[in-house]
Amino acid sequence: MNTQHMRIAVAGATGTVGRYVVQAARERGHEVVELARGRGVDLTTGEGLAARLTGVDAVVDVTSVATQRQEQAEAFFGGVTRTLLAGERAAGVGHHVALSIVGIDDVPSGYYRGKQLQERLVVEAPVGWSILRATQFHEFAEQALGFVRVGPFSLVPRMLSQPVAAVEVAGALVDLVQAGPSGRVADLAGPDRLEMVGLARRVSRARGLGRRVVGVRLPGAVGRGMRDGSLCPAGDGPRGTITFDTWVAGS
Structure with missing residues (x-):
């Protein structure tokens, strides 16, 4: 593993996991270049990117977009990935590290189709690459409270997950940077399989948000996949150690 000083660019540096990637990389003595619109870089057009990649050893892509529509997800992930790889x-x-999601091949949501396109582009590119699939972050439970709100009620999908702390995902991504191009590595998940509705209720209580959580069974293959554990790891692999309760208490 390369523990020498490296120059690492982080695409999506100001997001949920991106800020932890920045923090982890700097704590290990690496130089970090933040690639985000708020830092003067537009990853959808490439504006400002070329100058920021000078001397960079590796790029970590943790960008995201708020949509479930396949067309929009593919346009975003396809566009950003092509822009990054060309730059x-x-x-x-020499190294492109992409964060993806466990189970995207088994749950046919539009967002996951966008992530599949992202993975294909990375694999087919001439740049050395690593892909880490991780389960939903602990933070997802709080985000779920805002998906559909009707007065004091939050409609949260019925979903079996094995959530992992975003800070641990960030550490694993920096590990990959230091290891060099590694291809598709073992899926990363949290320590416990849990129901998302219950997690959302725990977050609401812990934060004093007063949300009344109503579980919703989404229809079709997407809903079945969310409920039957398709978004959980199918085999052995690395596991985070921060439990959901520890995360709630500490955040």
């Missing part, structure tokens, strides 16, 4: 090739960056 990396031009700048001589």
